[in-house]
Amino acid sequence: MFAPILYSNLFGPSFFSYYISMSVIAQCLVFISVSAFADYGSGRKMFFIGFSVIGCICTSLMATISSPSDKSSAAALLILANVCYGASFVFYNSYIPFLAASHEDVAAASDNQKSVIYLSSQLQT
Amino acid sequence: MTLIAVAVAFLNAAAPTATKREQDEASNRSGRFVLIIVGIWWFSFSLLTFFRLGAYPGPSLPSIRAYLTLPWTRLFETFRYIVELPNLGRFLILYFIFSDGYSVIGSVSVSPFFSMLLSWLLRLKVSGHSNRLILPCSLASSLLLTKSACQHRILFSCLLRHSCFHSSELPFLKGSASGSKTVAVAPRHALSLLSSPSI
Numbered sequence: 001m002f003a004p005i006l007y008s009n010l011f012g013p014s015f016f017s018y019y020i021s022m023s024v025i026a027q028c029l030v031f032i033s034v035s036a037f038a039d040y041g042s043g044r045k046m047f048f049i050g051f052s053v054i055g056c057i058c059t060s061l062m063a064t065i066s067s068p069s070d071k072s073s074a075a076a077l078l079i080l081a082n083v084c085y086g087a088s089f090v091f092y093n094s095y096i097p098f099l100a101a102s103h104e105d106v107a108a109a110s111d112n113q114k115s116v117i118y119l120s121s122q123l124q125t
Numbered sequence: 126m127t128l129i130a131v132a133v134a135f136l137n138a139a140a141p142t143a144t145k146r147e148q149d150e151a152s153n154r155s156g157r158f159v160l161i162i163v164g165i166w167w168f169s170f171s172l173l174t175f176f177r178l179g180a181y182p183g184p185s186l187p188s189i190r191a192y193l194t195l196p197w198t199r200l201f202e203t204f205r206y207i208v209e210l211p212n213l214g215r216f217l218i219l220y221f222i223f224s225d226g227y228s229v230i231g232s233v234s235v236s237p238f239f240s241m242l243l244s245w246l247l248r249l250k251v252s253g254h255s256n257r258l259i260l261p262c263s264l265a266s267s268l269l270l271t272k273s274a275c276q277h278r279i280l281f282s283c284l285l286r287h288s289c290f291h292s293s294e295l296p297f298l299k300g301s302a303s304g305s306k307t308v309a310v311a312p313r314h315a316l317s318l319l320s321s322p323s324i
Contacts, residue, residue, distance in 0.1 A: 032196055033197070039183045040185060040195075041183060041185050044181050045175075045181070053171060055167070057164070059163050059167065060168075066153060066157065095178075095181070098179075098181055
């Protein structure tokens, strides 16, 4: 009734669609399990660089596949590369509060001391 | 970059006397070369990030067990906040729908220049004739669409695309148009090779 999860007879254009869908399921689990580490320790930069490098190595390793007999390694590399690429986006987004902290809208909405000084200086003009 | 793209287009060629295995290997030589370039590009910019980006550290994790449990407890805490903050629930549902639509449109929609370039490249393999006028026509149509303020640029680009796909009706544009209908579907699949994952 259901297709087997690792469908090894697949070839042609549907190969990538199928395994990208598998990678999205994996992304769903990995993103939740990993995103909290952006707030603890030095996880923000470490995980960002780590996932980027692993994804980069996996995409480069996909270049070694030249024949239809390497389908299983191509599938594994594709799933891993997609998951790492998406996970690096999670940590990329975790930098947004620090990059946007000096924007005037963000300063107006926050109630720390620096924003009060900034806003009061804007009133004088 | 365009030089690399043009060079990649000609990597696919194999000598007609090669064995089937060598021809198979040659046919995906350009895709594999592109993957290596992607790897080099990605790695060089992540090196830049490694050296220049700040770390912004936070508190350390309370225990080793927290490596597994903490992300999921934080997720369920967010769902518990919805009771106090109803806008949060609305935001979560609507952002889910928005990002789904964004990634679908981004992966499915294809610019006319790309589709024509890919169909030209694939047609080299499919038909055996080299349709030399597809590439200049696609370049011209993309230039017309982006750079000129001419009001008829959309009409001109449609005319060019129409002429490229139905070139057998125009005697001065040589090339095979029989494969055009099947080839027009293939660029989308080929682009899915290089497409980004959903955000």
